Every structure is written in C-alpha cells, then in structure tokens.
Amino acid sequence: MSDITQIRCEEGWLYLAVIIDLATRQVVGKAQGPVNSAELVIKALKQAWKKQKPDGRELMFHSDQGSQYHCMVTMAWLNKRKVTISMSRRGNCWDNACSESFFALLKKEWTRRLGLLTRKEMTEEIHFYITQYYHKVRQHTALGGLTPNAYAQQLNAA
Template sequence: MCDVLKVSRAGFYRWLQGPQGPRQQANETLLSFLLARAQALGGIPGYRKLWLEASAAGYVCSKNRVQRLLQGAGYRSSVACRPGYRKLKPGMPVLPNLLNRAFSVAAPNRVWVSDITQIRCEEGWLYIAIILDLYSRQIVGWSAGGVNQAALVMAALRQAWGERKPQGEQLLFHSDQGSQYRSEEVMAWLTRRGVTLSMSRRGNCWDNACAESFFALLKKEWTHRLGVLSRAEMTAEVRYYAEEYYPILRRHGTLGGLTPRAFEATTA
C-alpha cells in the first residue's frame, strides 16, 4: 500500500511503532482509515478531502490533525503540485502576488483569476484560457485555440470585459507568471483600464488554486470520459461545461450549495 500511495515506509511504520497511549491509538485508527480511503480513491484526494471522508464516517477530528497524520506518514496526493521551477520565457517583468490566496471576495468583479490548460485532440493540443470571478466562481470569459499565445488570453479578456463591464480601478487580475500574461499586449490592455495586476509566486500553483481547481473539475467531470476528439468537437464540449453545466447546474460547497449563477442572483 505504501508504494501505491507513495507513502514513505519509514514514516508509516514510525506511526505504528510509537507509544500506544489512548491518543496514539486513536491516531493510528484514524490514519489507517485515511490511508485506506486514499487507496480506494486512487491516491487522488488531499488532506482536505480525506478529512471530509473521515468526518462523514463519524470520526471527530480537525483538518489540521488529518494533515499532520498524513504528513507524518509521508502521504502526498498523486495530483498535488510538485516542487520545481521552469525557466521563464521572455516577457514583461514578473509582478508581486497581491492576491496572496485571499480567495474569499465580497463582491463580483473585484478579483478575476486566470489560467491556461491544454487537452489532447486529434490534431494536437487544444489550449484553453479561462477567467474566473472569485466572488461566485463564475467563468466570466474563456477561449480555446491550437496555439498557446497571448491572443488566447486576450480573447478571454475581451469576452469577460464585454459581458461584465467591470470598473477597472476596482478590479484585481491574478494569473501565473506565464509569458502570455507577461506579454506587453495583455499587460498594457489591462493597465489602460486601471486594473491592478497580480501574479503567483514562481512554481507555486496554490497561489492560483481556484483557477487550477476549475480545470481539474473540467477534466475529471467532463473531458476525460470523452476520449480524443477533434479540436472543434472538444471546443464545443468545453463551451457547454463552462457556459451551462458549471455555472447553471453544478452546485458548489463554497457557495453554500448554490450554483455560481444562483449565487450571483442572490446579490443582484
């Protein structure tokens, strides 16, 4: 099981061989449950999801305790961000992380986050750029194409700006340090509109976790089951997910069980 979950044997057995007081016994029982659930779920869930699994099973424990136990056993989600750095491509200077993981926002059009992913298609990669409003997790703009350049981001930005019509001086736009976002075209376009720019720290995907999370859901819930399609077919599927299923039908725990569209309607 240690090999399957990429858990260090030393860490796991250190837990099993420690003093067997009541607290240690409770920790051992909880850890055994957590690792068993992680194995049953393919090693995918992180400590937050495993804490939910434990709570649903009747265990009384905090997220910090679950995290501490899993770290002590050397468990790491198979989809967790791995440390590592990529050489930056040429572009405008990197900007500081002003968002600083403040993912709870009090009003719409105050913080937009953006990211790019890729999906394999018959002709090659399809690149997808999205812009997500942190207030409601609504996708306010997106674009898809066969080339991963600044034009991809610009298409998503123009769509978002046209539909939402935000007050630029009240808006923070956060992205990673990709050359598309550091392009003169993108940065100048946003700056002219008074938008404040923010970028994740290098190699730290958690700084843009909400955008990353959307792409994880898109792939897990939708595109993985479709197989390899043409770019046109995959673009149509992404359009349905981003514009209909995700905002109108999919409920979010962070929004009190409402869909993004319904959540925004409560403040209209």
C-alpha cells in the first residue's frame, strides 16, 4: 500500500511517500522531497523492491487515484514488474486506511511536537521514527500487540 502526505517545514512543505507491507505493517520504502510527484513514488517503490525482492506477479499495489499513482511513469513501472494495481474509489479514504493511520501516528506521536524544522532535519526525524520507533517499539493491535519487526520475524520463523 502507498500514499503521500505533507509535513510543514521552515522552507515549505516536505512530501513523504511510503510503501507499507500490509502483512507486517512495516514501511518497506519511503521517499521525501519538496515536490509532490511521481518521482517520489518511484523512488519509494525502488527502495521497497530492493529490500523485499518480491515476485511482482504475487503482489497487489494499492493506492489512491492521485496523479502520482495514476500517471504513465508509475503505471509502467508496476506493469513492467507484473504487479496487480488496485486504486481506491474516488473520495473513499477507507480504502487507504492503513497508510492514513500511519501518517496520523507519525504526526501525532512525532512530528507535531518538533515544531518547524528544516526539511533536512525533518527527513532525519522521520527516518528515526520509522526505523527506531515505529518498527521496533510501536505495538499494533492489528499485529496481536507485536511491533512490525517482531511480527515479521514471527512470520519468517513460521
């Protein structure tokens, strides 16, 4: 699953695109930048692909119908890898609930308390939140009270 959010910084907006593995709730790809574009999505997808090494024929990629996902560059990237593309119905936030929930947690638990930072500082904070807190410490009821990393380990052991 993927989505993009914006976070206010000293220089303006910082846009964050994430790829979330719905099985483990891990953020497996992310990209940040000052422009909300398909390039952010492709960068996050490449990071996720490199990390997960999936068989695209076994994947479903879910997003909203934003221009970054609906554009030819993103569609071609996914089609080349034989990934099934799934997009939310227009105006239906429930189809993207997991990514919306992730962004709400990121902002409520982390970025809101920081105040205005530079984009570089905020990028570092987001990286820390995801890698050190969200994956290793934050428990999820959807994962039986486990953290994303602990749940992924449990899946790999099975």
